[in-house]
Amino acid sequence: MRILFKTLALCALLGISMSASAQCTNANLSAWDATNAANGATLNVQAGGVAGTACKLAVTQGPNKNGVATVRDDMATPEVRYRARFYIDATNMMATATGGAHRFKAFVAGNLDNPVPTTIDTKARPALLQMFVVGLGSNQARLGGFCRDLNSNGNRARFGSGANPGNVSLQTGWNSVEVEIVVGAGTGACRIWVNNNTEGTPDWEQTGIDNALLVGVKRANIGSVGATQAYADVVGSQEVYFDEFESRRQTFIGQL
Helix, strand or coil: EEEECCHHHHHHHHCCCEEEEEEEECCHHHCCCCEEECCEEEEEEEEEHHHCCCCCEEEEECCCCCCEEEEEEEEEEEECCEEEEEECCCCHHHCCCCCCEEEEEEEEECCCCCCCCCCCCCCCEEEEEEEEEEEEEECCEEEEEECCCCCCCEEEEECCCCCCCCCCCCCCEEEEEEEEEEEEEEEEEEEEECCCCCCCCCCCCEEEEHHHHHCCCEEEEECCCCCCHHHHHHHHHEEEEEEEEEECCCCCCCCC
């Protein structure tokens, strides 16, 4: 099991009272294996997280669709079963977005050492799971994206639209999002839980996946891994918040 942002939540876990302004500094980003802010995107640590935690990560896309503002979790070896849970508050984005053209990539779990060839994906994306936050207008948003699956149309099992989309809508305020990736050649699986504390009833799942070509999850990025230019133009200045990222191999994580 690996818990990140532990430096941000440690005092809360131990019941220690501490000034948020003293605790919540960008030095806390050292809890991650790497951080990246480029092309006008920003990330910083702010006071006031989910469920009474002291801090949260604030991300803006900036004016460029290629803006990147992420923190990164690296695994020593590829994980053939990977679970992650995080909280996201996209209220500011939801209030500004007017439709599905307004979307940004919020979470990617993949393996850069074993990307798929361009015959399978023209962009050779190394993602086993790629997740967008999609604005719908009227203060609404949903998750969208795919899990790599050579058995699905386009070699991707999509979620959030199309066949078997599941209920992956987001509410204003904090949302818990949990994912599970199982690697296998026809025996793999992907599952997503949104504001859902029941392991047996994921909001979206795809079984019988063939994702073995990617070997396993070796890196996860969370924040903004790029966006549409429409998002950058209209929503790029809005802050989106993340908190309480945790990853494991086996057991269900659940909500705080």
